[in-house]
Amino acid sequence: MEKEKKIPSGFIYFFGSFGGILFGYDIGVMTGALPFLQHDWALQNAAGVTGWITSAVMFGAIFGGAIAGQLADRLGRRKMILISAIIFVIGSVLSAMSPHDGQIYLIIVRMFLGLAVGAASALVPAYMSEMAPADKRGSLSGLNQTMIVSGMLLSYIVDFLLKDLPETYAWRLMLGLAAVPAIILYFGVMRLPESPRFLVKTGHPDEARKVLTYIRKDDTVIDDELANIQETAKEETVAAKTTSWATLFSGKYRYLVIAGVGVAAFQQFQGANAIFYYIPLIVEKATGSAASSALMWPIIQGIILVLGSLLYIVIAEKFNRRTLLIMGGSVMGLSFLLPAVINWLMPHTNPMMIVVFLCIYVAFYSFTWAPLTWVLVGEIFPLQIRGRASGLASSFNWIGSWLVGLLFPIMTANMSQEAVFGIFGIICILGVIFIMTRVPETRGRTLEEIEEQGTHK
Numbered sequence: 001m002e003k004e005k006k007i008p009s010g011f012i013y014f015f016g017s018f019g020g021i022l023f024g025y026d027i028g029v030m031t032g033a034l035p036f037l038q039h040d041w042a043l044q045n046a047a048g049v050t051g052w053i054t055s056a057v058m059f060g061a062i063f064g065g066a067i068a069g070q071l072a073d074r075l076g077r078r079k080m081i082l083i084s085a086i087i088f089v090i091g092s093v094l095s096a097m098s099p100h101d102g103q104i105y106l107i108i109v110r111m112f113l114g115l116a117v118g119a120a121s122a123l124v125p126a127y128m129s130e131m132a133p134a135d136k137r138g139s140l141s142g143l144n145q146t147m148i149v150s151g152m153l154l155s156y157i158v159d160f161l162l163k164d165l166p167e168t169y170a171w172r173l174m175l176g177l178a179a180v181p182a183i184i185l186y187f188g189v190m191r192l193p194e195s196p197r198f199l200v201k202t203g204h205p206d207e208a209r210k211v212l213t214y215i216r217k218d219d220t221v222i223d224d225e226l227a228n229i230q231e232t233a234k235e236e237t238v239a240a241k242t243t244s245w246a247t248l249f250s251g252k253y254r255y256l257v258i259a260g261v262g263v264a265a266f267q268q269f270q271g272a273n274a275i276f277y278y279i280p281l282i283v284e285k286a287t288g289s290a291a292s293s294a295l296m297w298p299i300i301q302g303i304i305l306v307l308g309s310l311l312y313i314v315i316a317e318k319f320n321r322r323t324l325l326i327m328g329g330s331v332m333g334l335s336f337l338l339p340a341v342i343n344w345l346m347p348h349t350n351p352m353m354i355v356v357f358l359c360i361y362v363a364f365y366s367f368t369w370a371p372l373t374w375v376l377v378g379e380i381f382p383l384q385i386r387g388r389a390s391g392l393a394s395s396f397n398w399i400g401s402w403l404v405g406l407l408f409p410i411m412t413a414n415m416s417q418e419a420v421f422g423i424f425g426i427i428c429i430l431g432v433i434f435i436m437t438r439v440p441e442t443r444g445r446t447l448e449e450i451e452e453q454g455t456h457k
Helices: 009-017 019-040 047-074 079-094 103-129 134-161 167-176 179-190 196-203 206-213 221-242 251-269 273-285 296-315 319-347 353-367 369-380 383-414 419-438 446-457
Strands: none
Touching: 009 103, 009 134, 009 179, 009 206, 019 047, 019 103, 019 167, 019 179, 019 273, 019 296, 047 079, 047 103, 047 196, 047 273, 047 383, 079 167, 079 179, 079 383, 103 134, 103 196, 103 369, 103 383, 134 167, 134 296, 134 369, 167 296, 167 419, 196 206, 196 221, 206 221, 221 383, 251 273, 251 369, 251 383, 251 419, 273 296, 273 353, 273 383, 273 419, 296 353, 296 369, 319 353, 319 369, 319 419, 353 369, 353 419, 369 383, 383 419
């Protein structure tokens, strides 16, 4: 028993959030792999196939998050993260082994991989919030975001290092190497304890107490925290029995559900993932140079994302959620709209201007909408509806991610880039109006105060 007690809290938080690196790697890796895959399989003019191959992971994730949430309540957070790691390994290896011109095969395998991506996106924040002390919850949710964008940056660096290989090997190795962090995750999580909340829910309060001794420095607070967890677990059991999908849209909760689900949907429809998935192809279209030689741009985007996530951890509790979202959304909208205006007024402007504006967009997205969406979703839903409402918000977020990944190459094949980004710019401005009119402030407020505000709307 003594040996078990030596699991350091830093180890638990690191590997508890490590699933974010995998989630980020699998989202980012196709950015660099796509130009090589397009040449290898002659897909340059097959916008629909390109969109499906890229977005298949997000399509699988729509279902992965929902399934993992249900199973985690039966099997435990830890066991589900282990199962996700195994799916990551199998999916990565199968992607690398795609038969030549096997578009359908690769789409199906990436949907399978998406189950694990969706599971990681649901399980990692849940596990971290259940392990973290209340005063560290905000910064640890920021750690999850930092892990995700670090995974994206890692995939961009791997893509860049492999770019001089023959194209048929380059993209296969890029996709296959996702198995390496998945194996590290599996063996790291093997040493992690189950979350105290799950242990209490399944009738193991003594085990829950033992886990709390690993992650709480002050032994005197453990009894109080355990009593709180037991009380909350009872309330959640009652809530689960009395809540249906119809409850979400009853008068009392409708305002908060629309606010939380709306923010999660807007985060994706604002077009961030179009940049992350397709930046080499955007640079190719803007400059005429080959996309496979534009792989430094994703690294620049990745560095901006990581720095932005670290900035968010510093400023998270210093500014209101609404203030940051309104400011971020306004600058993001202008970053999309201004290139179209400048290009209209001065048709011979350097085409790289659009890429500079995209970097400004990524910078503001990285410390506002990227992390705050999930902070807000975690805070805005009352206990009675939290499980179902959080799942609904996550599903809408993944549906948005999938549609943007699928439709962007089709849109750019039929419209100018300025027009496509102009559409995203308008959606950003609509998102700002939504925040101003439909979303309550949650910073520093209790769930009861937020709920009270909702009932007056």
